[in-house]
Amino acid sequence: MKTNIKKISRIQTLLDRLNSEVQVPARELETVLSPSEMIELNKSWAEEKAMGRIKKPPEIVKYGKLLKTACMYYGKMEYHHTGRKKNARLSKMFSDKADSAFEQAIEYIRDMVSTDRELAIWLDRDVFGETSWSPDRIPRVIGSKNFECLNKNKKPYRGMTKKQLKITFLEIKLKELSSGPLEAFMDDMDFHIQPKKLRNVDFSSFRF
Numbered sequence: 751m752k753t754n755i756k757k758i759s760r761i762q763t764l765l766d767r768l769n770s771e772v773q774v775p776a777r778e779l780e781t782v783l784s785p786s787e788m789i790e791l792n793k794s795w796a797e798e799k800a801m802g803r804i805k806k807p808p809e810i811v812k813y814g815k816l817l818k819t820a821c822m823y824y825g826k827m828e829y830h831h832t833g834r835k836k837n838a839r840l841s842k843m844f845s846d847k848a849d850s851a852f853e854q855a856i857e858y859i860r861d862m863v864s865t866d867r868e869l870a871i872w873l874d875r876d877v878f879g880e881t882s883w884s885p886d887r888i889p890r891v892i893g894s895k896n897f898e899c900l901n902k903n904k905k906p907y908r909g910m911t912k913k914q915l916k917i918t919f920l921e922i923k924l925k926e927l928s929s930g931p932l933e934a935f936m937d938d939m940d941f942h943i944q945p946k947k948l949r950n951v952d953f954s955s956f957r958f
Contacts, residue, residue: 754927757782757927758924758927758928760781760782761782761920761923761924761927762924764778764779764782764920765917765920765921765924768913768916768917768920769917774916776788779791779916779919779920782920782923783919783920783923787919787923790919791915791916791919794910794915795912795915798909798910798911798912798915801905801907801909802905802909804905806872806891807866807869807872809859809862809866809869810869810872810873810891812858813855813858813859813862813891814891814894816851816854816855816858817852817855817888817890817891819851819855820848820851820852820854820855820883820888821848821885821896823844823845823847823848823851824844824848824852824883824884824885826840826844827841827844827845827847827848830844831845848883849883852883852884852888853883855888856877856881856888856889859873859877859889860877860878863877863878871906871907872891872892872906873889873890873891873892874889874890874891874892874894874899874900874901875889875890875900876889877889885898886898892904892905892906893905
């Protein structure tokens with residue numbers, strides 16, 4: 751029990767350091783985590799790093815290029831429509847090009863997502879939802895620098911840092927040690943004393 755108390759105190763110290771942005775090297779974690787727990791921690795970190803290296807699927811890359819072309823035409827349309835040198839003919843020409851490019855882009859990505867639903871996690875909104883042929887009403891690839899993008903995350907999932915993993919493993923260990931074994935609880939209980947209400951009850955007339 752004393753060993754557990756010391757380990758609990760040590761874990762709390764390590765957690766305080768991590769939460770205060772102080773580095774906690776592996777050799778210190780090894781004083782409170784078992785070899786198998788350290789292996790699991792290192793495995794989890796390797797998996798997080800592997801996930802971080804996942805690249806955008808080619809379908810998403812192509813959609814991004816189609817969308818970039820559509821937005822370029824849209825920008826030229828706005829320039830000739832509202833700029834200092836207005837030109838109705840050029841504005842109409844680029845408006846038609848933009849509409850066509852937006853339509854091509856959304857049809858392409860809808861076809862791709864219909865084939866592979868997992869592609870949807872790379873987009874900031876539902877590709878089958880209401881859209882219009884304008885930069886702010888069409889699905890964007892997540893992480894896009896354009897202000898119209900609703901999801902600025904570089905990846906379609908939230909990864910954990912090594913510090914967060916260390917905190918998670920230490921908190922699990924702390925909870926495990928703090929809860930105490932069931933045997934300790936059982937040893938503290940006296941099951942040989944009858945409840946007061948039953949001590950003087952005569953059960954001789956009862957059939958069991």
